[in-house]
Amino acid sequence: MSVNAIIAVRHGEAKGNSAEDPLTTQGFVQAEEAAVFLHERFGRAGETIQIISSPYLRATQTASAISRKLNRSFQKDARLIERVIGDKGGLSEEEVWGKLEEHFEQPELSFSGGESNLEVSVRVKDFLQDLEAGDHQGPILLITHRITMTLLLQQFHAAIGFKECKEMTNPDVYLVDPAASGVSVKHIWNTALPV
Template sequence: MKQIYVIRHCEAEGQPSEAQLTKRGMKQALDLSELLSYIKVDRIISSPYKRAMETIEPLAKNLNIEVEVDSRLTERILSTHNMSDWFENLRNTFEDLELKFEGGESSREAMKRVVEVVEEIFNSNIDNTIIVTHGNLMSLLLKHFNSEYGFEDWKNLSNPDVFLIKNEKNKVTFERIWE
């Protein structure tokens, strides 16, 4: 059985790639490290964004595991232009996976890259992996495995959040394990 712990980064100071964790986010990262220190972890892969790296750093140090960086785990870009109605536009991209805004990527495009990472993990000889990513990309990954997962589920994610994806005999299931 393959297990992938998918982590959404802790509370951060903003959306840019260089945004770091808040003081509360740093405490959350320590809490996350404590929660996950009891599981077997063979590999950690993270988005290169500072908030994702800071989220997993305490656990990686605790387990003495080097964090691999994978740019396919970066947050999905909705558009490169400011959109006053971004919230509604994001909602629409959960219904129409091909919908794409200027300079951005469609849900299908973003989903494809995160699913590639997960499929590579499933096809590897490693059983227990952690991936650290961002809320929208996490939601799209979960939607890939359950088409009912949608915008309202994304809205209910927390910072941090953790889901466990299991692949047992090519049957993929997931559950939320962060309270």
């Protein structure tokens, strides 16, 4: 797959996981910190950055902070929403993580009424194919969610999986960098440990 540079950003800390859950006060601070980092790293190059966000409120609030700092507008695309988890059946958080690990090993698995990793990967591939078919020449910045972002990055580096998903912070930033020798995926920043 031929790509522009893709900057994948996980949203700041949110009050919950529903589509309308906003960022927390700390999440707004994190979004501003990510915006400063992205401006320092990419905003001064004079390149036109295209920004696309999940339509979920926590993602669009993060996108707003970033787009203001980069002096760019952003678009929304529903293919970047978080995986619809479905009914976790009263499992504890630890048990849910155990099931999610199984879902990374067997991507067709899902919780009752939810999406599988395979289904999310299909919509992410469709999204990436549309990006590739587009005419934008500069970097593309995506604001999305933990599982969806992991599965998006996995399209470029198959070894990315459950470990990276579980360790992802709010926010987190990865760079998909096309080069003559092949596409690389680099973890370039997060608030816990700027890299």
